Amino acid sequence: WLPNHKAGSVATVLGDDGRVYPIVGRSEPLKRAVRMAEAVAATSAPVLITGPSGTGKELLAGLIHNRSKRCDGPLVRVNCAALSESLLESELFGHEKGAFTGALMCHKGRLERAHGGTLFLDEITETPAPFQAKLLRALEQMRFERVGGSESIRVNVRVVSTTNQDIVNLVNKGQFRADLYYRLCGVHIAMPALAERKEDLPELIWWFVNESAGEAGRAITAIDRRTLEIFNAYSWPGNVRQLRNVVRTAMILGKGPNLSITEMPWVLQELRSHLGTQRFEQQESLPLAGRPLEELERRAILETLRQEDGNRTRAARVLGISDRTLRQKVKKYNDAFEPVGADVD
Incomplete structure (x- = not known):
């Protein structure tokens, strides 16, 4: 399973166990x-x-x-x-x-x-x-x-x-x-805290993807763009250690070649509690006129899911659609977003 994508590092450290550990990032x-x-x-x-x-x-x-x-x-x-x-x-x-x-x-x-x-x-x-x-x-x-x-x-x-x-x-x-x-x-x-070097996020994510690939039995080819947006907006109070745990969870519980947390409501809820919301509030304040209907629908679905802490049954009820329709639309908009490919250098 290794490597899914090579992650850049600024230095390497030889551990007591004889393994080489990289200091991942280039910020x-x-x-x-x-x-x-x-x-x-x-x-x-x-x-x-x-x-x-x-x-x-x-x-x-x-x-x-x-x-x-x-x-x-x-x-x-x-x-x-x-x-x-x-x-x-x-x-x-x-x-x-x-x-x-x-x-x-x-x-x-x-x-x-x-x-x-x-x-x-x-x-x-x-x-x-x-x-x-x-x-x-x-x-x-x-x-x-x-x-x-x-x-x-x-x-x-x-x-x-x-x-x-x-x-x-x-x-x-x-x-x-x-x-x-x-x-x-x-x-x-x-x-530096991870919040001070967010440009290192792609490198770190790929390193932890590679680290968990064998355990999860997955070969990842891309990072879901929405997931990367959430990661970039999040403050990461637990820093690199917390990122490692989130990526490992996504690797173990997710499916397919794309790394995504959008199918894990409890992870989204945890990250949401520390999200820097200003960026999303600015997006929501944009005028509705002249924007594609599909984009407005996607935004309504994502914001309702966020409001309902990822609970799809409650979100579907608020939106006035069935659970099945909501699942189909979530899948549609996840797939429609161009994923972040392996070339992140």
């Missing part, structure tokens, strides 16, 4: 972030990557490690948002046997395991203040003690951190240590 905001990552990679400067959830911050961290002089060393990730304060300390610094109940053996922490490589602190702003103080001390001195131990362990690591919050605002409010912020933010790279 200027994405290129800017990648250029900064490539420029700082060869240095030892700490890097702070900011941006909303689902934008690909972890991929960019992997790119920095891959292009660094430490690429042969380990890339060790700490998910700061998933661990309590006590677990954070034990996971980062390790613990000695008997340090606490259940500590049956000596455990090397992730800071120690990252020696000679990169320590990746994911969602660093989720850490509590007492832990921030201990982390700052360890990073400043590049030495620490395991929990329950007294031996000073020296390490040499490069630190890359991420956050989906406004860290400067947290520092100003006293909710994140200023000295730790200055230690982590040698270079600041902002990953």
Whole structure:
């Protein structure tokens, strides 16, 4: 089934599993972030990557490690948002046997395991203040003690951190240590939200189509034009991660060679809740005189379906036609719209 259509990328990242992951897109905001990552990679400067959830911050961290002089060393990730304060300390610094109940053996922490490589602190702003103080001390001195131990362990690591919050605002409010912020933010790279790089939508859609093709058992030749219009109008609060899930759903539940979400009312309803409606309201305000009757009928059907949250039975009742007639007209207007072909470069 692969590939349905080649998707362009600005860089590739070698994952821990040996697979190559592309950073898909060609927009200027994405290129800017990648250029900064490539420029700082060869240095030892700490890097702070900011941006909303689902934008690909972890991929960019992997790119920095891959292009660094430490690429042969380990890339060790700490998910700061998933661990309590006590677990954070034990996971980062390790613990000695008997340090606490259940500590049956000596455990090397992730800071120690990252020696000679990169320590990746994911969602660093989720850490509590007492832990921030201990982390700052360890990073400043590049030495620490395991929990329950007294031996000073020296390490040499490069630190890359991420956050989906406004860290400067947290520092100003006293909710994140200023000295730790200055230690982590040698270079600041902002990953753009998907709403800031909508020109990358076709490339991303095709990448996720290819990714889901085998699972769905479909070969896609085109993207339905109405679907692409909806995608372009939508704000994508979940960013690339959300787009991936929507495309995967459309691949699994749809049929035929065209990718479309117009046959999935629940997906349309979810996207509709965040749609930028100004564009459609402007379209509706156009004068009716002189417009083809077929276009007015199509618009009436689509707007009624949108008003009724995709429920065709209710929409047919409002329009005064049978369910069967509505199904036929929806199919007719979907087919009548020229789909977006595979050549999207």
